[in-house]
Amino acid sequence: MNTIKIVIAGPRGRMGSEAVKLVTNTEHFELVAAVDHKNDGMMLSDVEGFQSIPSVPVYSDIEKCLQNIEADVLIDLTTPEVGMYHAKTALEHHVRPVVGTTGFTKQDLDKLEGLCLEKELGCIIAPNFAVGAVLMMKFSQMAAKYFADVEIIEMHHDQKLDAPSGTAVKTAEMISAVREGKKQGHPNEKETITGARGGDYDGMHIHSVRLPGLIAHQQVLFGSDGQTLTIRHDSYNRGSFMSGVKVAVETVMKNNTFVYGLENILD
Amino acid sequence: MNTIKIVIAGPRGRMGSEAVKLVTNTEHFELVAAVDHKNDGMMLSDVEGFQSIPSVPVYSDIEKCLQNIEADVLIDLTTPEVGMYHAKTALEHHVRPVVGTTGFTKQDLDKLEGLCLEKELGCIIAPNFAVGAVLMMKFSQMAAKYFADVEIIEMHHDQKLDAPSGTAVKTAEMISAVREGKKQGHPNEKETITGARGGDYDGMHIHSVRLPGLIAHQQVLFGSDGQTLTIRHDSYNRGSFMSGVKVAVETVMKNNTFVYGLENILD
């Protein structure tokens, strides 16, 4: 396999620092530069936390970076506003973007897709890089064709503010897109304690558990006559995102299309 | 072990017919009569469904039964009204009652306790004979002393009308009795779908899952810094109640006290 030359934007962030580890520890990946709004002109190995990393230059301006450095892929783990500009600039320099930020508008996505077509280059935008979570959602959508009844239980640490989690809502949306609407449970069921039956999303029920100790877990339960099918994902730390980044980098080199969502490259 | 002579009241009910199987299949148990508001004067082996059972007489009147038959224990699986009369009559005939019906009043229980003391006989009243479910509740109460945070997830078939289940509420009551009140979850947590965080019982959250295929399941989750402890009971059929009936019959022969609740004889 040819070595893939990679620029990482946002190396000091939580995801970014994991990505630096991933790239420098993967045999056919090579880190060639970093883009960081701080530390312009330094070597990455002189930045705190990166002492043991091979020496590559840091640029604050992606334009300048890609003029000076030959790269195959840009891994962007910054913010939506910056990510959009980075992805656009990368494509113009014939570098394939793998972008892990959320919040792109429909207009942004259309513009990037047009640019991919024009340049005949691949580009992958993925709000969630955890392969296991993405497979859980994909399998849930597939199973929903054969199981009309489903409930989602998501479980997180008790510092989480919102319930249900974004992943639970995304899962429910994906299931909803394929199943015929169904109001689940007994038509005459009755809550003796309000809320016991969870939140209702298009007839499905979602339950949010919050406990200290928990990290990020979700199970999707399907039931039909005499059987249940359960799909569960447990995320223990951010390392879980890196397998998705790896798959995305390898895939973006092979195909010349625009892809939104990791689920569309896992088959 | 001496053989224990047993009368069963309510042999044709769902629990009663399981109890007939239990008693006739247990080496040191002997079925000596049945009490049934129908079939008075028949042999049990002539009643439909009991053809393969040893021949014992059926009485519709417990008074008459205990005048004619020497017995050690009455297993009563009828109804609260009948059960109270049966238990009282049994104690007066020096027979120890094991009663599996719910709905006794405080007054009923006090009266039976008094009679036990007077006669120096044991008596066990147990609303739930599933040893596993009773242990789950007992362990949950014990764990709650060391884990301030707990959530209950109960899961049943979708023909169940009420949510949460009686067992879930009983579990929450038992936990509530030992822990300092605590409003769980983040103080600022927010439901974007109403009900997602489940039902609130004294600061604990209870979640009721309903799916076809499921039978009767409950898990109690405790969390604290860096760890979770889960206690789960799965009930697949009514056979699950019979281990509790067996323990109760053996225990009622050994001690001469009144006991309400199987949890008080499992140590």
Place this chain on the structure above:
Amino acid sequence: MNTIKIVIAGPRGRMGSEAVKLVTNTEHFELVAAVDHKNDGMMLSDVEGFQSIPSVPVYSDIEKCLQNIEADVLIDLTTPEVGMYHAKTALEHHVRPVVGTTGFTKQDLDKLEGLCLEKELGCIIAPNFAVGAVLMMKFSQMAAKYFADVEIIEMHHDQKLDAPSGTAVKTAEMISAVREGKKQGHPNEKETITGARGGDYDGMHIHSVRLPGLIAHQQVLFGSDGQTLTIRHDSYNRGSFMSGVKVAVETVMKNNTFVYGLENILD
């Protein structure tokens, strides 16, 4: 939807009697005859256990049955030898077979496939009709492309003689077909109690749990950096097979190809 006219072969077997219930309870299905080596010439509603079933004739000879009865689909739940003959005869009478027996030889399958092509008719042979179990295996195979590490835990009642279960071995085979061989666990791992690490299948580990109370359960666990993905199927009773029979009957009417394995019609 047009009503589908169905003949059931093997109506008195455990699967067969469930199939009779399924067909008579499904709106667009119609039971038109039964094939049974006993009870030739009787009406099915006169056979013990079928009193409440609509009256349809019973034939012991499928040839004679299909000469007299107009049918769309044959559901065969007999034995491999009989099943082969039944499927062949059905196709010759322009009836589409849905066969739930295992043990067909490669030669049998080839012959049936040829006949399907010739007659331009669909035919589905499925060793396992439990949709949930089949999806579990299918999803496991898909996940194995992204997770190099997997262990299988199957759990059954303690009357089961063989370990691991057929489903566990089938799952391991399907995973093995797509993943690069990998010897899992630490290279220097050491069992202090022999067998603790389970059975080895192509580097994967399989664990067989046997306990009274359990029915038929399996979970497939995948792990990678910072995350695990678990796919679990619980089968509580034979009703679980009927959703697969239903899907197969509906599918065999729509396409004119030969299919072996339910996983190939669930997409």
Place this chain on the structure above:
Amino acid sequence: MNTIKIVIAGPRGRMGSEAVKLVTNTEHFELVAAVDHKNDGMMLSDVEGFQSIPSVPVYSDIEKCLQNIEADVLIDLTTPEVGMYHAKTALEHHVRPVVGTTGFTKQDLDKLEGLCLEKELGCIIAPNFAVGAVLMMKFSQMAAKYFADVEIIEMHHDQKLDAPSGTAVKTAEMISAVREGKKQGHPNEKETITGARGGDYDGMHIHSVRLPGLIAHQQVLFGSDGQTLTIRHDSYNRGSFMSGVKVAVETVMKNNTFVYGLENILD
């Protein structure tokens, strides 16, 4: 509640550094000194990693430490050899030891117990401070009285060398101590893949799962007619030990006895 003055021995170790956090973050606990074979004479806040800690002196000699510092409790998280000397010296200075090291001999334990009696002081030695794990073992032992059949599944990351885990073996020992020996599974069961039924400990089966991503998890499954009871502990990080240290410190101040094993103070 009175403030408890605490000396920590082994502050730079993995457990020790967590204990420093615990003590400095608990309202009624006060860190008064540290014992460390390095850094004698320094202030703890000058040692790397403890900059944000209140300033307390470091001693390399416990004797000297306890001559100069008034303390109620010594938390020792060093090694068995050192731990024994530390515990003995603490008792002689009227300081109650809470020791978290394993490997004490029977003779060591007897000597410490004698010293406790003589000095009328409490002392707690606990090989495992994870309250959840200790409760899992305790509950398993209690459940084993009512469930003759049990299997243990322990699951760890794939860098673990030994199988089964120490906790699994300890659990099996504790169960074995109360149940009548039983060879589980079907008498004629047969492994088609060697090891599938796991490791045998006194008739129980133990299964060790190893996968990247996993941390430290164990479930104990009990089965009987129609039901299963599962007790599960998940440990995500070393924070899980600290709740046990806290309970031990509070308990050792209240009672004047020698205790070996956290399970004996959790009731």
